Amino acid sequence: MPKTLEGQITMEKTPSYFVTREAPSRIYAMSRDTKLIVVVRDPVTRAISDYTQTLSKKPDIPTFESLTFKNRTTGLIDTSWSAIQIGIYAKHLDNWLQFFPMSQILFVSGERLISDPAGELGRVQDFLGLKRIITDKHFYFNQTKGFPCLKKAEGSSKPHCLGKTKGRTHPNIDPEVVQRLRDFYRPFNMKFYQMTGHNFGWD
Ligand SMILES: Nc1ncnc2c1ncn2[C@@H]1O[C@H](COP(=O)(O)OS(=O)(=O)O)[C@@H](OP(=O)(O)O)[C@H]1O
Numbered sequence: 001m002p003k004t005l006e007g008q009i010t011m012e013k014t015p016s017y018f019v020t021r022e023a024p025s026r027i028y029a030m031s032r033d034t035k036l037i038v039v040v041r042d043p044v045t046r047a048i049s050d051y052t053q054t055l056s057k058k059p060d061i062p063t064f065e066s067l068t069f070k071n072r073t074t075g076l077i078d079t080s081w082s083a084i085q086i087g088i089y090a091k092h093l094d095n096w097l098q099f100f101p102m103s104q105i106l107f108v109s110g111e112r113l114i115s116d117p118a119g120e121l122g123r124v125q126d127f128l129g130l131k132r133i134i135t136d137k138h139f140y141f142n143q144t145k146g147f148p149c150l151k152k153a154e155g156s157s158k159p160h161c162l163g164k165t166k167g168r169t170h171p172n173i174d175p176e177v178v179q180r181l182r183d184f185y186r187p188f189n190m191k192f193y194q195m196t197g198h199n200f201g202w203d
Helices: 015-019 023-030 043-057 064-068 089-097 110-115 117-127 175-196
Strands: 036-040 069-071 105-109 139-142 147-150
Touching: 015 023, 015 089, 036 110, 043 064, 043 175, 064 069, 064 175, 089 175, 105 110, 105 117, 110 117
Parallel strands: 036 105
Antiparallel strands: 139 147
């Protein structure tokens, strides 16, 4: 991490930190005052999104449905598959709470980041002790992209949407498999809502 002067905030983003066993102790050893921000979305959609990303790089992988189960007949879910494992948020959060208090962790709703980006970024700015500089005025909904985009990119006067790898069309997944995954995640989601004191509305 670069050195940070008084009055500056240094940010670093790595999606895999949240699910990496050693990350909390290492970050704690670096600075126990670090504020942590995690974007979470419905773990079922997250798993399908994860699969879609892998599929775009390796088109020959097995179907989502076959990777989901250890045994399709018994309906036993393969929790060792990372696309499934990452969505067990309560388990990962437990690991972080061994080192950091909840007051130092902000969970941003991935769903609200799309439906109300300014509102969600308002929470981020408050959490970081910043003035609410980014507001509704900075966003517009781009019909072609199907997502909110910035009216002006940093250092430019032109609108800016995220790239092609963000907001891909997901493949259709067998609704029975989706339902089985919903049932699988429900208790973990409930635990996560309890731990964070926030109902993310995934059920
Ligand atoms: N404004 C805007 N534009 C485009 N996409 C948006 C936006 N806000 C949130 N999202 C969602 O971000 C998802 C991709 O982010 P990732 O977390 O996969 O990115 S990362 O590669 O792990 O950093 C991506 O997931 P997919 O839809 O599965 O591609 C989007 O749903």
